[in-house]
Amino acid sequence: MAEIFTPEIVNLLVRGGLLIFVLLTTFAYLTYTERRVLSFFQWRLGPNRVGPLGLLQPLADGVKTALKQEMVPRKADKVLYFLAPTLTLSASFTTFALIPVGERVQMSSVPVAILFFLGLSSMAAYGLILAGWSSQSKYPFLGSLRTCAQVISYELALGLCLLVPILITGSLNINDFGNMYRAENWNWIYLIVLLPTTVLFLISSLAETGRTPFDLPECEAEIVAGYHTEYSSMKYAMFPMGEYIAMVAMSAMVVHMLLGGYHLDLGFVDLTYWAGDWKLGPPESWGWGAYGDALSLTAHGFATTMTFIVKLCALIFTFMWIRATFPRLRYDQLMRFGWKWLLPATLVLIFVTAALVGYFGPVHGTGADTAAQAAMEVTLNARH
Amino acid sequence: MDGQLLAWWMLAIVGSLSAVMMVLSRNPVHSVLYLVANFLTLVGIYFLLSAPMMAVVQFVVYAGAIMILFLFVVMFFMSPEARRWLRPEIKSQWVFGTLLTVMLLTVVYIALSTAGRVADPDIVMGTPTIATSDRTADPRQELGHPAGLGTRMFSYHALPFEIAGLLLLAALLGAVLVARDERSEGRTHLVHEFEKAEEGVAEEVRA
């Protein structure tokens, strides 16, 4: 048996743990932010009790949720009942492993990341569906059927939307989406298709993550709380957790598709470039070895990550803004919109894109060739 | 034992077990999930075979989209009536099952014993496959890579591809035709009524 804890493995484990920690914190503060932002929209005060400005609210919520009594329906399909929230959450976490959050700051650079992204979002849907089914009760079951139909309908549009930047860049690597704006042969004409595509992507991602105008799976006026009616305590908390993280992942995709990814490139000057290549992290003298390597980052990587986070926040705000504005759709409206409008619209966009790419030629992002080089293996994309 | 081999063994064991469990499971929903698990192990095996495109297609299309549809249908038909219908075991299942297994194993045996001796059609076409080359100059042209696969599928095999597409379309239309019945006609009628009423309200609001 070879040595298990090779530097690569250590690197992966440390960064994976870090990613999960960051995502959980993000989730906790997203719940707070969402409540606060919605309160601003609605002339309310919002949670402002725990800690200054209510900033410790997520902590209190977490303690409360963890200490809640856990109830399992007697007739539930126990294995699936326990599996379902785990599935949702782990799928959402894994999605984030694929998404580059900065220049060379990424868990793993899978060459076919976009497709994996889609697959994982349907894996998360399995969790929701099974949650409803395994509860063996009426309303959760209806909720899970709704999730099923909704996810199937909108995942098509979601995937087809992603096809547009794929066609333009000729790459399945998410890095290339953000990079295409900086490419030598970038043509602003592609914005004609990218702009509507991003809007449609945003709409279908709302449906895919079950957020407000499309939150019929948990429509409280009709089916109690939908698929998670029978869940309590931490197992319940895992659903919103997965949902929020999926929302962040979708926002990240939009950032890569339309907002130029993690670059702060104004055309004449690339602002993050000035950060330089010096290393941030535990110094060598501490002797942390591979752990230190995993935790450190170049200044440039840090700057791009910050850029990305700022852009991401704008997108997440958009999600909250939409939630504050639109009422929930009726189910037949949802289906009609998905199949009769969204899907044809994305198909038209793909045709237009294909025509444009045929005429102007694809945009090769700076990372396209390296992606091809890495095609055969799941590479470790550390800062090395 | 290196990592790849270990991964292969794990995938193979889990895959076989889930396949067997899929057949043996009494609960149709469990069967569907065992099938999903099986597909996921296949994804891993495709990755080990350096075919990321195949792996991801398996993941997105089969384990993701199609199995969700399966789950949807199975969950819909899990009514007590349907269960009664499923209950009686067909005795001849065992006979046919054994027969088919023997046939399949024979085919696999023949395929394995003649492997390497059959001419690869792609070699004839002039583009090497994974089997014959470890890494060509341009990885984008390899069969495992999406670009290579796309080129192959839409240039060399365009006709079979389109025919398969047409076949699927025909199946789809057939399914739609079968699924239509009097009751659903009535429902669409209702939906139209509903839309009309909705428009009426909208006009009133406008007025």
Next chain:
Amino acid sequence: MLGIEKAGPLLSGLSITFREFLGAFGGRTTVTISYPEQKRQVADRFRGLHRLERYEAGPYKGLEKCIGCALCAAACPAEVITVVAGENTPEERYSPGERYAVVYDMDMLRCIFCGLCTEACPTEAIVMKHDYELADDSRREPNKFMYHKEDLLDREYYW
């Protein structure tokens, strides 16, 4: 055309909500308040917790209005009120008439705030005020929801 025109109202909806969002940073008053510190003024006609009144002026100034007739207890549909009357003596005079309420208990867990006691009262001794914070933490002995005469008589109100 093709339903795209329906996006117009959606966008204007978004712009409206966004304007409201920005308003939050312009020192706008919120519709919610920080409750225990700030309290909303209730309407004059609001009828909350009861109070036993005293004469505030005139010849009987300082004496209780309640004469222990127990008409409130009779009127009460929820049997909240218990009155035990006693005789006034020249040495110990509580109310202008012959009798006064020795015991005046209200079980506020039963009260439905119908106000019939105040209507029944001949001397307008029992009235309902604006106090509404009636939550407490014990219904065992001592039952904190059992309001005695001394609780109701010179009760301090926050209005």
